[in-house]
Amino acid sequence: MNDAPKISNLAAIDAAHHLHPFSDMKQLNAKGTRIIERAEGVFIYDSTGKRYLDAFAGLWCVNVGYGRTSIAEAARRQMEELPYYNSFFGTTTPPATLLAQKIASHTGGKLNRIFFTNSGSEATDTWFRIARVYWKALGKPEKTEVIARKNGYHGSTVAGASLGGMKLMHEQGNLPIEGVHHIGQPYWYAEGGDLTPDEFGLKVARELEAKIDELGEDRVAAFVAEPIQGAGGVIIPPDTYWPKIARICKARNILLVSDEVICGFGRLGSWFGYQHFGIEPDLAPIAKGLSSGYLPIGGVMVSDRVADVMVNELGEFYHGFTYSGHPVCAAAALENIRIIEDEGLVERVRDDIGPYFAAAWKSLEDHEVVGQAESVGLMGAVQLAADKATRRRYSKPDDIGTLVRNHCVENGVILRATGDRMLASPALTISRSEVDQVVEKLRHALDHLRDTVTA
Numbered sequence: 321m322n323d324a325p326k327i328s329n330l331a332a333i334d335a336a337h338h339l340h341p342f343s344d345m346k347q348l349n350a351k352g353t354r355i356i357e358r359a360e361g362v363f364i365y366d367s368t369g370k371r372y373l374d375a376f377a378g379l380w381c382v383n384v385g386y387g388r389t390s391i392a393e394a395a396r397r398q399m400e401e402l403p404y405y406n407s408f409f410g411t412t413t414p415p416a417t418l419l420a421q422k423i424a425s426h427t428g429g430k431l432n433r434i435f436f437t438n439s440g441s442e443a444t445d446t447w448f449r450i451a452r453v454y455w456k457a458l459g460k461p462e463k464t465e466v467i468a469r470k471n472g473y474h475g476s477t478v479a480g481a482s483l484g485g486m487k488l489m490h491e492q493g494n495l496p497i498e499g500v501h502h503i504g505q506p507y508w509y510a511e512g513g514d515l516t517p518d519e520f521g522l523k524v525a526r527e528l529e530a531k532i533d534e535l536g537e538d539r540v541a542a543f544v545a546e547p548i549q550g551a552g553g554v555i556i557p558p559d560t561y562w563p564k565i566a567r568i569c570k571a572r573n574i575l576l577v578s579d580e581v582i583c584g585f586g587r588l589g590s591w592f593g594y595q596h597f598g599i600e601p602d603l604a605p606i607a608k609g610l611s612s613g614y615l616p617i618g619g620v621m622v623s624d625r626v627a628d629v630m631v632n633e634l635g636e637f638y639h640g641f642t643y644s645g646h647p648v649c650a651a652a653a654l655e656n657i658r659i660i661e662d663e664g665l666v667e668r669v670r671d672d673i674g675p676y677f678a679a680a681w682k683s684l685e686d687h688e689v690v691g692q693a694e695s696v697g698l699m700g701a702v703q704l705a706a707d708k709a710t711r712r713r714y715s716k717p718d719d720i721g722t723l724v725r726n727h728c729v730e731n732g733v734i735l736r737a738t739g740d741r742m743l744a745s746p747a748l749t750i751s752r753s754e755v756d757q758v759v760e761k762l763r764h765a766l767d768h769l770r771d772t773v774t775a
């Protein structure tokens with residue numbers, strides 16, 4: 321418990337001094353910031369004492385749940401022993417090295433090297449440069465173009481926002497940068513038309529082939545996508561999608577990058593999302609669940625194919641962050657992974673709470689305003705629909721999603737809305753009764769939407 325005296329005017333101080341990420345500051349200041357003061361398990365508490373069930377694990381990241389004192393202890397011990405040292409000039413620290421080994425042990429054998437960053441965005445910038453230097457080191461400096469997806473999310477740095485497929489982000493800051501291209505997303509509900517999901521999965525995967533043809537195979541370095549597109553609305557691809565994408569990357573000799581920032585560390589009931597879909601990436605950025613958000617740390621998992629070139633051909637890689645492999649963050653991440661292992665959280669998601677969540681979530685499909693309710697592991701989306709039979713969507717998707725989201729929050733459950741999709745991504749430790757609470761509160765919010773639109 322924090323015994324520091326409570327500051328009564330925090331909201332006013334916040335409005336005066338704090339610029340928030342992804343926020344319209346005028347609107348936020350008019351409304352006032354919600355101040356979150358403490359948390360335990362899957363619950364967070366605001367400054368009025370109100371409790372919320374956080375069905376979003378912070379920002380898709382608190383995989384082991386809140387209140388893990390052993391992570392605090394590991395960080396404190398490391399801070400006392402060695403708060404900081406870098407890994408630039410021929411040095412390392414024990415936690416950084418051991419964390420790299422530990423992560424590699426869960427990759428399934430082929431991604432054995434880790435480059436550390438502080439965030440998912442930095443991980444994106446890092447693999448983007450690695451992909452280009454890899455081809456250059458192999459004598460193919462013209463292989464520089466990178467293909468990503470519309471509506472994908474890969475971070476907010478210049479490369480991250482460029483690779484992401486968010487139009488509103490591109491409009492701010494003259495993005496994307498040169499050499500970045502986008503193809504369609506496997507969003508069957510909205511874009512699949514009369515095709516079956518499987519047909520549609522193949523159709524959008526073939527867009528990769530077409531884009532490679534358009535750019536020229538000799539100019540394309542890599543393709544990046546999230547195993548399940550997260551911020552873009554938990555877009556779960558049809559079964560045909562990933563195998564086809566993997567075949568194309570292999571046949572056309574371009575690097576496959578699986579953005580594991582959300583899907584990594586158990587969320588889909590596998591250590592990494594690519595394992596769930598049965599594919600083998602060449603590069604895989606990670607963050608979030610790596611430390612369950614207790615301290616900032618990210619990285620890029622590098623396959624032997626790429627690492628061998630980096631180690632043997634490249635010479636110096638002129639890239640790094642002061643805090644790459646920060647020992648305190650690495651110690652926290654190691655303890656976080658120990659918890660995931662010892663509590664069997666990946667298996668729990670795969671065999672127990674994931675299937676339970678899937679059934680509870682799917683039950684929402686009987687609701688009048690729900691077109692589809694899907695999930696993998698503990699990552700779910702409810703697609704709102706104005707007409708279930710024809711898959712017609714509401715004309716103002718953002719307003720509708722916000723209405724449902726706000727109703728949930730007012731009633732003590734934190735969910736996220738992306739347009740007209742309601743998203744859940746709770747801690748891997750969530751109990752069955754807590755899953756029931758989430759689904760029940762969301763059902764009430766859906767009733768509220770139905771009653772509001774009918775009125």
Ligand code: PMP
Nearest residue numbers: 439440441473474475579581582
């Ligand atoms: N990639 C994906 C798939 C993400 O979801 C995010 C963050 N939501 C990022 C990259 C960027 O991570 P960060 O916010 O830690 O920079």
